[in-house]
Amino acid sequence: MNIKLADNVIPMTTDLFEKFDSIIAEYSQLPTGPLNPFTVSMDTVVSPTEAIINGKKTILAGTNNYMGMTYNKECMLAAQNALNDFGTGTTGSRVLNGTYNGHKELEETLKDFYQTDHAIVFSTGYQANLGIISTLAGPKDYVVIDADSHASIYDGCSMGNATIVRFAHNDPENLNKRLARIRRKDPKAGILVVIEGIYSMLGDQAPIKELAEAAKKHDAVVLVDEAHSIGVFGKTGRGVAQEQEVEHLVDFTLGTFSKSVGTLGGYCVSNHPKFEILRLVCRPYVFTASLPPSVVASANKALELIKDSGLRVKLLNNSMRLNKGLSNAGFKMGTTGKSPIAAIVVDDKKIAIAYWQHMMDEGVYVNLAVPPATPNGLNLMRCSLSAAHSFEQIDYMLEKFVAVGKELGVLD
Numbered sequence: 576m577n578i579k580l581a582d583n584v585i586p587m588t589t590d591l592f593e594k595f596d597s598i599i600a601e602y603s604q605l606p607t608g609p610l611n612p613f614t615v616s617m618d619t620v621v622s623p624t625e626a627i628i629n630g631k632k633t634i635l636a637g638t639n640n641y642m643g644m645t646y647n648k649e650c651m652l653a654a655q656n657a658l659n660d661f662g663t664g665t666t667g668s669r670v671l672n673g674t675y676n677g678h679k680e681l682e683e684t685l686k687d688f689y690q691t692d693h694a695i696v697f698s699t700g701y702q703a704n705l706g707i708i709s710t711l712a713g714p715k716d717y718v719v720i721d722a723d724s725h726a727s728i729y730d731g732c733s734m735g736n737a738t739i740v741r742f743a744h745n746d747p748e749n750l751n752k753r754l755a756r757i758r759r760k761d762p763k764a765g766i767l768v769v770i771e772g773i774y775s776m777l778g779d780q781a782p783i784k785e786l787a788e789a790a791k792k793h794d795a796v797v798l799v800d801e802a803h804s805i806g807v808f809g810k811t812g813r814g815v816a817q818e819q820e821v822e823h824l825v826d827f828t829l830g831t832f833s834k835s836v837g838t839l840g841g842y843c844v845s846n847h848p849k850f851e852i853l854r855l856v857c858r859p860y861v862f863t864a865s866l867p868p869s870v871v872a873s874a875n876k877a878l879e880l881i882k883d884s885g886l887r888v889k890l891l892n893n894s895m896r897l898n899k900g901l902s903n904a905g906f907k908m909g910t911t912g913k914s915p916i917a918a919i920v921v922d923d924k925k926i927a928i929a930y931w932q933h934m935m936d937e938g939v940y941v942n943l944a945v946p947p948a949t950p951n952g953l954n955l956m957r958c959s960l961s962a963a964h965s966f967e968q969i970d971y972m973l974e975k976f977v978a979v980g981k982e983l984g985v986l987d
């Protein structure tokens with residue numbers, strides 16, 4: 576492209592992209608095309624667990640499609656009907672023309688699902704964190720977050736201009752210390768403590784009871800992000816707080832429809848009596864278009880279906896089979912607990928990239944997760960399993976993980 580500057584424009588001497596030069600240099604070392612772990616493109620998706628990638632049939636072992644809802648017949652039919660009845664999108668904000676009866680029904684379904692007084696739906700889980708955290712914790716408040724928090728939690732803190740304090744990952748004693756220090760300094764400050772039910776990279780569970788008790792001791796409000804645990808844990812799939820029987824200690828529960836629910840969108844539920852004012856003051860709710868009716872309809876249906884404990888049992892059996900198989904084979908694993916996520920730690924980044932590519936050659940797609948997306952600078956081969964996987968697929972993954980691990984020296 577030939578760009579001609581007008582006579583009165585001063586030519587730019589600064590390059591706003593300069594700060595990314597080291598990332599550009601590192602990225603350019605990666606192969607281009609289908610074997611670049613960050614530019615994979617699906618030719619066709621065959622089912623929740625299989626796709627054709629670059630012409631090859633590939634098992635999907637890293638999609639967060641925990642309940643396999645993306646191809647559920649009832650969810651698809653609900654979406655198709657809504658598409659026919661309401662068109663492809665709302666073209667407006669929830670506070671203008673973007674609230675249809677479906678959006679309100681979805682919020683009613685969430686209230687029923689969580690047994691709470693209030694529910695609000697956002698266009699993504701990212702926006703739910705951005706909106707709720709930034710609106711609840713303003714410039715005079717504190718947000719105290721786990722050091723391994725998801726980027727959307729960090730971004731929500733920055734947007735609200737609250738003072739951000741981090742505590743050591745899953746460490747109630749450290750949280751207690753941080754809160755005590757804030758209270759000594761500022762006895763009346765508003766404090767929001769944010770934790771996740773399951774941490775997405777390693778798949779470890781938060782000790783919600785101990786963390787929430789530390790928060791309550793210092794009169795702080797507790798928000799739990801159940802993005803990776805809705806559907807997966809708890810008697811009716813409400814998440815880790817339900818599983819640990821500590822929902823009464825949680826003030827705000829937040830999550831996403833982009834994983835177990837199999838579509839797109841985010842939500843927050845609570846019993847706080849002033850909750851509804853968020854619809855007017857929460858900028859990532861107000862200043863964006865609402866979810867398309869088809870997405871709303873499939874989310875609504877999926878929330879009904881994921882209550883089924885059979886799916887949860889199936890998912891956890893699948894996950895335990897892979898997690899146990901990998902640790903018995905001698906891999907260094909991210910977590911040893913009950914989790915739908917299995918993450919193999921690979922010490923060397925170059926070997927991790929090669930590992931990912933070999934697994935693709937063998938017809939298995941996993942997530943390659945590297946810093947800064949991972950905690951403690953870890954390189955991970957991250958799998959997130961589905962209730963829709965068969966034992967046969969899991970055994971195939973195991974066989975290939977072990978064979979490639981030996982070939983690359985990750986396993987003895």
Ligand SMILES: Cc1ncc(COP(=O)(O)O)c(C=O)c1O
Pocket residue numbers: 699700701702704725727771775800802803831832833839840841
């Ligand atoms: C803990 C956590 N919160 C929020 C999100 C954002 O969800 P969404 O994909 O709906 O934007 C994610 C997504 O990975 C997540 O892991």
